[in-house]
Structures are given as C-alpha cells and as structure tokens.
Amino acid sequence: MKILKRNQVIILVIALMLVTAGYLNFIETNNQNEAIQTNGNNVETMGDATFVSSGILVENSENDLENTNTVQNQTNTNTIDTNANPEDTSNDYFINSKLERDTMYSQIIESYQKMLDSTTVSAEQKTVAQNEITKINETKNAIMIAENLIKTKGVEEVLILVNDKNINVIVDDDLKQEEIAQIQNIVSREMKSEIENIHISSK
Numbered sequence: 001m002k003i004l005k006r007n008q009v010i011i012l013v014i015a016l017m018l019v020t021a022g023y024l025n026f027i028e029t030n031n032q033n034e035a036i037q038t039n040g041n042n043v044e045t046m047g048d049a050t051f052v053s054s055g056i057l058v059e060n061s062e063n064d065l066e067n068t069n070t071v072q073n074q075t076n077t078n079t080i081d082t083n084a085n086p087e088d089t090s091n092d093y094f095i096n097s098k099l100e101r102d103t104m105y106s107q108i109i110e111s112y113q114k115m116l117d118s119t120t121v122s123a124e125q126k127t128v129a130q131n132e133i134t135k136i137n138e139t140k141n142a143i144m145i146a147e148n149l150i151k152t153k154g155v156e157e158v159l160i161l162v163n164d165k166n167i168n169v170i171v172d173d174d175l176k177q178e179e180i181a182q183i184q185n186i187v188s189r190e191m192k193s194e195i196e197n198i199h200i201s202s203k
Helices: 002-042 054-083 086-117 123-151 177-191
Strands: 044-046 049-051 158-163 166-171 198-202
Touching: 086 123, 086 158, 123 158, 123 177, 158 177, 166 177, 177 198
Parallel strands: 166 198
Antiparallel strands: 044 049, 158 166
C-alpha cells in the first residue's frame, strides 16, 4: 500500500508539472501574438519577403542618404579644390610642352644618327646630318640657358619654342613692357635671333 501511494504521488507531481508547462507555453504564445499585432502597422512587404521592423529600414535609409551626401560633399570639395588651383593646369601645360619639345629633338637627332651609322649614305649626306645634329644641340643648350635666365627675372614658368627663324616665348603671367624688353634681350642674345622674330605671350 505504501508503494502504491508513493507511485500515485509521483504520477500526480508529473501531471502537475505538465499542466504548468502547458500553461506557461500558452501564455508565452499569446504574448508573442500580441506583440506582432501591436507592431502590425510597421510591417512592410517586398515581394515574398516580410520586413517586420520597418524602423530599422528607415534608419538604414537615412544613414545611406547621409553617407551619399558625405560622398557628394567630398566630391564637390575635390572639384572646388581642383578649380581653385588653376596653377596646377598651367604647370602641366609647361611640363608637357617641354617634354614634347625635347622628345621631338631627340627623335630628329636619332634619325640623323642613323644616317651617320648607315653604310649606304654618302659622305656628303653624313656631313649634312652631322651639321644638323650640332645645330639642334646648340639650339637645345641656348633654349635651356635662356629659360633659366628668364626665370631669374621673376618669371616662374617659361617655355621657348623655335620654328625656323621665329621664336615663341610663353610665360605663365602677364608682363610689363620693361619685362618683355628684358626677355627679348635675353632670347636675342642667347639664341642669336632678331628682336622682330621673338614673340612673347602669356598662358
């Protein structure tokens, strides 16, 4: 009898535990349903996907908008900085033009040098080629000296281009009449040119 009662007590305790667990599960399920109904106004759908927390989406959209504006502001700042420094473009012009000029001289000298090295070219033609190489080297040296002397007069950037007898001098700033006269004298002396063949302009 004592054993039977003990078994009955155990069964009763287990039954109470099951009932309690079921009740707690029922309460928890109801709370979750109420929470979903409460947030029902914030539910958004996109195709087959459901976004329960639209507030997060809005916040992310605002953050994306702020990031986009930041990138645009940085881009605008860079654009302003580029436009605010026209001297960079001017410097590029002088650098690239000098590079093209020197490359042209190098290519011409290379062509004449091939004539000197050729076994099919006559001695007279080789003499002409050698004279031309000497002439180009003298012109290059005269240009270098003249440009350096002009810079000593306060001109930051200067480019000298030779086209037969005409000499074009390009500077990066407007010059006074006395400064133009000084440049003309330098170029005329160093490059053995007439004043009327020297043309000065600003970039």
